Amino acid sequence: MSERNVPRPHAGPAVLHAAGAPRSARAQWWCRSVLVVAIALYGVLAQAQGDAAQRTAAIASANALATQAGFEVLAKGGNAVDASIAVAAALSVVQPEASGMGGGFLALVHDAATGKDTFIDSREMAPQAVREADYLKADGTPNRDTSLNGPLAAGIPGFPAGVAYMSARYGKVPLSVSLQPAIRLAEQGFHPSGSLVRSIAHKAEVLRRYPASSGKFMPGGKAPQEADLFRDPDQARTLRALAEKGADGFYKGTVAKELVRAVKAAGGTWTLADLAAYRTKERAPITLDYAGYRVVTAPPPSSGGVAIAEMLNILAPIDLKRMDEAHRIHYLVEAMRRAFRDHNEYLGDPDFVKMPLDMLLSPYYADGLRQSILPEQATKSAWLPSVHAKQPGMHTTHYSIIDGDGNMVSMTATVNTTLGSGFVAGKTGILLNNEMDDFALVSGQPNAFGLIGGSANAPVGGKRMLSSMSPSFVIGKDRLAVIGSPGGSTIITQVFEAILAFVDGKSAGQITAQKRIHHQFMPDRIDIEKGSDIPADVLAKLKAMGYEINDSETWGNMNVVVWDRKADVKTAASDPRNPNGLGKVEAIH
Template sequence: MAARPSLRTLLLGAALALSAASALAEGPGRAAIATPHPEATAAAREILQQGGNAFDAAIAVSAALAVVEPYGSGLGGGGFFLLRQPGDPVAYQFIDARERAPGKATWDMYLKDGKVQPGISINGPLAAAIPGLPAALADLAAHYGKLPLRSSLAPAIRLANQGFAVDRVYRDRAQMRLSALRDDAESARLFLKDGEVPALGAQIRQPELAVTLQRLADSGRDGFYKGPTAQALVDGVQAAGGLWTLDDLADYHTAHRQPLRYALADQRELISAPPPSAGGVALAQSLAMLQRLPWQSAEPVQRSHYVLEVLRRAYRDRGLLGDPDHVSNPIPQLLDRNYLVGLANSIDVHQATPSSSLPPSPAWREGDHTTHFALIDADGNAVAATLSVNLPFGAAFTTPGTGVVLNNEMDDFAADPHGSNSYGLAGSQANAVAAGKRPLSSMTPSFIESPQQFTAFGTPGGSRIPSMVLLSMMEYLNGQPVATWPAVPRYHHQYLPDVVEHEPGTFTDAQKRDLQARGYTLKDLGRSYGNQQVLFWNKAARTLEAASDPRGLGVSEVLETR
């Protein structure tokens, strides 16, 4: 008969177990930053070294990006912030700072003689919804940060006054929107040089934006949504034919929502964006279907086949979603495990499923030039945030005297809710234009957490965001090094059109022939896309890593702050 362990042995074992559990519950002891621009990373570092937490640093990054990436985000836009707060249990929050349609918006405002007029939902103030980012920054400071808002905004104010150097990404985005920027005198004055894209290294200074940021720093949300800034915004919008009123700005509020959470295998949990993002649902559905398929042991083309088929099915359901304050989202049904098992079982192991054989869903447009960053501090507070003004330089309209480039997020609504396209009606109605409504989005800041590990993911890229995040998550789930997560070659399927979009070099010629033989139509986009920023905290090994997408200019780093 085996000897029973002594009381001392039992107590020692219990103490060791408690110590191990405590070690996993503690923060990483260091901070990690991954942003798409060196100046934004420097702003985060400055705030963390001043004693700020991840939420203070998120304010600094968001504001710095508003200065140096006017093409991707800014005070005239909005975004989503996914937050992690350490504790037992860990708490997750989601700040929905998506823009809202102005009070005078109507379902038919972009129709003329029954036909969609896309130009007016893209360029000029009629394309702009009420911005949400300034309110989110004030919320973060008031409810989550350690430092006053003025401290966290100081790096961005300094950047706006002193200027920043034009880089290759700025030149590329400005060239894409050159005609629209030229059409607006204030945008041309600020962001062009004699009507042309500035040369590399040219300095862009924005003193008016510095004043706007300073008012936000001094007075919080009222410094933007009321007072002289609000008056200048409304005056500028109305003078150019827009619909904004002072009440629209005063009434804007962020929405604090419960993140979408979905249990994965191996004690992992997906924590992601809920509606008005469609991305979290698509990720949860895709990961759930992949768990029923042998993707990890599959050769490359077979793995791509599995990914394309789960994306096809997940994107089909996107049209059922909309702003939860205005429509009922059938998330329990879409994430029901029996439903997802059925979707996985409907995948032919060898052949593509024609999208025409599946029930229809509506089409949508969404700009793909957004921005994303991720942060974690020494205590384990973390932020993954995706911000946008929609198309590069938003509506290409800057309100005089403010330096604020307005978004064109109204273009993310279904411009024709009566479904003049061939893709169906129900989903279009869910995302139809309505006063005060937030348009549907694909922005998908996400975490995957388990007792042993924590990861953060996210990228710009419009409708391709969920597929990019999925591919990066698969790298993580397959045990690949962190640097490969944002670098993985990208391909995409969104149900309709029934086409596989991909970056140059994603597939070899032999792989292309194999995919085509399976029934896929391939489209080489001729360019790379996305700009992912990721974090990996291995709690068990007590290591912390960050990585930035090699396609962009981003800088990631791990630093001591204690």
């Protein structure tokens, strides 16, 4: 099938697909009304599988072109890992506001043949020359500009090393095959999504500071519109170097020299040694049992898995289904409050910080925390060590994949805030992250997502900053789910609530669509999405318990795949909050 025979889709809509089985009436309707390209790819997959057409695959991502890239690589013989690389690289091109080669990711991988679950840590790390003074104003207060904008805001990227590592260790096809769809998109161009167009407008002032940034995102001095064809030839060349030489194509040689030259010319501190020293790390995931399900989630440097495990352990003996809605929210919030308090106090890079994980993950520790919850009254965070926090942000991206053999990938990738640092590193075409802000650059002061850290998350050369990214699996006897979301500090509570919903029997579509609540210790309030269907009398009960209720804009962009193994049906669903226009689509084959 040549590309010219397939209508090129708009990059914007969130797209979810399950592919491989014969078309049902529902599938035919969905095909007509959503995305012709997915159907063409579906046909290729079915033809390639022949008699094995019942061996389905499912991908949920935030962008149509990225999902298409994943299925293209599956059709070429790749597995879930290869598909995840294709999705990740395509998103680097079409959704740079949320993730990309200049950032990092955390991923859970399940190998169906061995039953092994492993965690891939490709989080960014601090350059050796990091100094607190670079992130302070003359009066000693935090300098939000240097921590969020420009090269000083950027950690050494982990994304290129991570995809090369995953391909070599767990993939079935060469890295060059997995990266080809992204290279094609960058070279031939695509129509930018509304989200990308808005992000460029939002970040225009910063982008104009740097010639390579304005050249990439505002060619000819003009920001692109959704009808324009957007090309990224510089990133295409860097992707080709990665495809041909693996990690060395990025961290050594011509690309590395240009990265360092551009960063130093703009006032940054990267060195060739910083790049050459970067390594992807494989770690043991956190596992626990909850309500008859096995939860597999992210260990540090993610803070999310520890917090999710702590919250689930607190709630484990409580029959939430028998509670009225107000008391159910009460116990969820109190579990969130305690987990975020410990998040702020203890967690950091496990290669630099000794953390009391045995204590934090212990059911006995959770027993003590549960006993401190008053049944009819909100605990005030002021009764615990207090901090100040801002409204959480909503950037990053997540994708969930199950292939026809049952291999699974849950991957969350980021450049931190929208369009990261806004700094494109010279001729590489690589937009750098602003993950240095995820360190506790100034002890006791909040980062862009309102999270506080102490010495455990202080910046040190070679250290990885703490993350909220929480890719997770939930595995039961007959059903399993691959779950994750962007959303800054709300990632943790989103995934926590999604796990509870899945355990309660909800479908992938119901999980992504459900209204969300959030509490992160400080500010001491419950954030509830505007338009929530929580009844007024429930809100009144919560206020009577002593809670402050904040009507918040919607948050997150969750992508979930559910596999009903008993019926052998895979369901992929994307968040209806997706700002790109399509919202949730659920495809079952």
